[in-house]
Amino acid sequence: xxxxxxxxxxxxxxxxxxxxxxxxxxxxxxxxxxxxxxxxxxxxxxxxxxxxxxxxxxxxxxxxxxxxxxxxxxxxxxxxxxxxxxxxxxxxxxxxxxxxxxxxxxxxxxxxxxxxxxxxxxxxxxxxxxxxxxxxxxxxxxxxxxxxxxxxxxxxxxxxxxxxxxxxxxxxxxxxxxxxxxxxxxxxxxxxxxxxxxxxxxxxxxxxxxxxxxxxxxxxxxxxxxxxxxxxxxxxxxxxxxxxxxxxxxxxxxxxxxxxxxxxxxxxxxxxxxxxxxxxxxxxxxxxxxxxxxxxxxxxxxxxxxxxxxxxxxxxxxxxxxxxxxxxxxxxxxxxxxxxxxxxxxxxxxxxxxxxxxxxxxxxxxxxxxxxxxxxxxxxxxxxxxxxxxxxxxxxxxxxxxxxxxxxxxxxx
Numbered sequence: 001x002x003x004x005x006x007x008x009x010x011x012x013x014x015x016x017x018x019x020x021x022x023x024x025x026x027x028x029x030x031x032x033x034x035x036x037x038x039x040x041x042x043x044x045x046x047x048x049x050x051x052x053x054x055x056x057x058x059x060x061x062x063x064x065x066x067x068x069x070x071x072x073x074x075x076x077x078x079x080x081x082x083x084x085x086x087x088x089x090x091x092x093x094x095x096x097x098x099x100x101x102x103x104x105x106x107x108x109x110x111x112x113x114x115x116x117x118x119x120x121x122x123x124x125x126x127x128x129x130x131x132x133x134x135x136x137x138x139x140x141x142x143x144x145x146x147x148x149x150x151x152x153x154x155x156x157x158x159x160x161x162x163x164x165x166x167x168x169x170x171x172x173x174x175x176x177x178x179x180x181x182x183x184x185x186x187x188x189x190x191x192x193x194x195x196x197x198x199x200x201x202x203x204x205x206x207x208x209x210x211x212x213x214x215x216x217x218x219x220x221x222x223x224x225x226x227x228x229x230x231x232x233x234x235x236x237x238x239x240x241x242x243x244x245x246x247x248x249x250x251x252x253x254x255x256x257x258x259x260x261x262x263x264x265x266x267x268x269x270x271x272x273x274x275x276x277x278x279x280x281x282x283x284x285x286x287x288x289x290x291x292x293x294x295x296x297x298x299x300x301x302x303x304x305x306x307x308x309x310x311x312x313x314x315x316x317x318x319x320x321x322x323x324x325x326x327x328x329x330x331x332x333x334x335x336x337x338x339x340x341x342x343x344x345x346x347x348x349x350x351x352x353x354x355x356x357x358x359x360x361x362x363x364x365x366x367x368x369x370x371x372x373x374x375x376x377x378x379x380x381x382x383x384x385x386x387x388x389x390x391x392x393x394x395x396x397x398x399x400x401x402x403x404x405x406x407x408x409x410x411x412x413x
Contacts, residue, residue, distance in 0.1 A: 009179060013172035014165075021164055025157050032153070036146055037122070041111045044124050047074050048139055066090050076139040086135070092119055092142060099123075103138050113143075120147040206242075247374035251359065254381045261302045261385055268299040268306070268337065272330050275307060279314045286323035293330040297337060299406065301386050309382040312375045313341040313402050320400070321345035335408045342401035348394040356392055 066077075068090045075095070077088035083100050090096055098116065106112050106125045114121045123140035213235070253259040272293055280289045299306070317326045324344030331338050348356060355361045357380040360373035383390040387407050394400035 005180065007176075009176035010169070010172045013175060014169055017168045017172065018165060021161060021168075025161060029150075029154060029157060033150060036150070037111070037113070037143075040122050040141065040143060040146070041124070044074065044111075044122065044139055044141060045109075048124065048126060048137070051076075066096050068093060074139060074141050076137055078135055078137050080135055092116075092121075095119075095121075099138055118144075120144045244374065247378055250378055251374065251381060254385065259381075259385065261305065263300050264303060266299055266301065266303045266306070267296060269293050269295055269297045269330060271303065271307060272310065272328065272339070275310055275314070276328050279311070279318075283318060283326070287318065287321055287326060288324075289326045289328070291328045291330075293328070294332060297330060297332050299337060299408070301406070305382045305385065309379045309404070310339070310341075312379040313404075316375060316402075317341055317343035317345065317400070324399070332408065337406040337408060339404040339406070340401060341404075342399060344399040347396045347398050347400055348392070349396050353392050353394055357390070 066085075066088045070091055070093075072089060072091035075089055075091045077090075077096055077099050078086050079100055080086060085096060085100070088096055095116065102114050102116065103112060103123055103125050106123070108126055109124065112123045112125075114123060120143050121140050122143045123138060125136065125138050127136040250259070273291070276289060276291050283289060314326070314328075321343045322345070326341070326343045329338070329340040329342075352361075357376050359377045361377075362373050380390055383404055383406070389405045391403050392400065393403070
């Protein structure tokens with residue numbers, strides 16, 4: 001149980017840390033991109049402010065050829081309002097043929113990040129109506145190196161995150177283990193107290209019950225009708241307390257792995273048939289019991305405990321079914337044995353089904369029924385002790401189905 005809780009805590013810690021790191025990395029990555037791009041845009045704007053009068057002045061005098069220099073940081077192109085290229089300084093060969101089409105929908109002073117033939121470009125467009133032609137300028141720079149740097153940074157962040165996952169997983173497991181220490185100590189003390197108290201109370205309870213029987217059978221004590229009724233009530237309560245103590249002792253031994261289990265070869269089909277026949281005699285006429293049991297299903301386990309588990313499920317079905325049916329199915333397939341006990345009783349709410357196997361838990365609709373609240377917890381413990389699984393399917397007003405799955409084992413297991 002504690003290992004399962006520790007695993008859940010580890011997963012929760014890990015999920016929390018991973019979410020925090022993931023969001024932090026995303027914010028950091030996009031913040032760096034925004035800062036770098038803002039700096040690049042600012043540099044382009046400064047270049048435009050310093051050079052646009054000179055560049056546009058050259059354009060007014062005469063057309064000039066495109067000058068190409070691969071080492072140039074910034075490039076620019078000047079177009080007429082009819083999209084004719086009249087001048088430019090180029091740092092990426094051939095860009096002049098496509099640059100106007102790439103920026104055809106761009107607005108003035110609106111940075112554009114564009115990929116062109118493997119190059120990543122940052123571009124700005126400015127209209128400069130210095131003459132009747134209404135010339136406009138496109139300036140930009142290659143940010144391919146910066147893009148690749150950010151790309152490598154992203155890969156580094158991913159690798160660091162993966163390394164962080166491993167470190168955080170170990171750290172989460174360690175912290176979860178530390179958090180479980182005081183809980184486990186408290187639980188062990190509580191479990192020992194329940195075990196010791198259950199064991200110690202059995203003897204005085206037995207003496208008390210025996211004393212009531214002596215009083216009841218003693219002819220010299222002529223009790224009134226009320227006195228006899230009180231003795232009967234005390235005996236009933238003593239029996240109820242004895243059942244409760246036996247259940248607590250059983251579960252305490254199960255928790256401490258001190259519950260002995262026999263591994264005998266039993267014919268489970270015959271056991272289920274005999275028990276359902278005997279149980280059917282105790283049912284009122286308003287409840288019909290039907291069975292569908294595959295023949296000769298063998299099982300390696302403790303017959304006494306299997307009988308107790310089946311009785312608990314049958315008794316639970318009868319207790320909460322006033323009229324209708326109780327069905328019992330037993331079958332085997334895929335190296336598993338499946339036992340189903342279903343009824344047409346009052347059912348269990350979805351909220352209650354999540355806690356139905358907890359000790360002393362009684363569904364809201366069932367609290368008026370007599371019981372210790374330990375029966376299903378004991379049945380669950382017996383199934384777990386046989387390496388099986390038990391589940392419940394139920395809806396209010398539509399009955400309940402308990403499904404027990406047991407592995408077919410060899411006796412040496």
